[in-house]
Amino acid sequence: MQETMTLTFRRPITAGKGENAKTYTELQLREPLAGDYEQAEKSGGKYGFVVALVAIVSGVPIDVVDELFSSEIDEAEDFFSGFADEAVLMPDVRSPDEFSLELQAPVKLTDDATALNATKLDLCEPTNLQRRKARQAGGPFASSIELISIVARVPRKTVRALSARDFHSATGYFNGFQIRRRPD
Incomplete structure (x- = not known):
């Protein structure tokens, strides 16, 4: 790519x-x-x-x-x-309850060790309250940025600096919860 x-x-x-x-x-x-x-x-x-x-x-x-x-x-x-992650393109893949996303392009917004910089995002299945709060941010992209920020506990500024690949990976992870758990 x-x-x-x-x-x-x-x-x-x-x-x-x-x-x-x-x-x-x-x-x-x-x-x-x-x-x-x-x-x-x-x-x-x-x-x-x-x-x-x-x-x-x-x-x-x-x-x-x-x-x-x-x-x-x-x-x-x-x-x-071309930057869309396979997780976004494979809608029938169920996401695990917790996931640590190692960023392909680490975010470095400052020279010191602050929450604005990130090399990974620790994600988990969002609650309904978290999803509801995220939807208030606006359209689909603004809502996804807000949801990632809330769940990963990182500033929105950090999420906005994610590469397309990393952003799509996080979004794809959340999309994997739309699939119902199957007994198998």
Whole structure:
């Protein structure tokens, strides 16, 4: 799996006018962070989630990304989907009651030993109260960030800094509780 991708436009796109005009011929994508998903969820509005995510991750103005061909947006979406964990893609796998998620990309927000830094998340099956509190955070991504924060007892800022792979792994773990326990 590649961690970055250059999306070369099939045609140049110019934003701005006169001396402030800038022409774009490509953009650079990287693995999103959990906070990028949350921000795209909040700001997607008229442009849509994927267009907002491409703009956030690449740093290219959203109006430029909105001018891309749909096949180019699909290419970016395919790149992002490559970070989804197998746990997210395998809905019939039951999660264990407790799980220690070793982060593939440790979070280091400060130079000192604080709760903002993390190399693993200790997760367990959430209570109904925890799920209910998390749902109050907003959309699916904001709710997932809140749930991870509550259950793992880490600041939301730390969860927002999780790589897409680690965020999807934690989310997939929680999704595994939607499956009823089977006698076998």
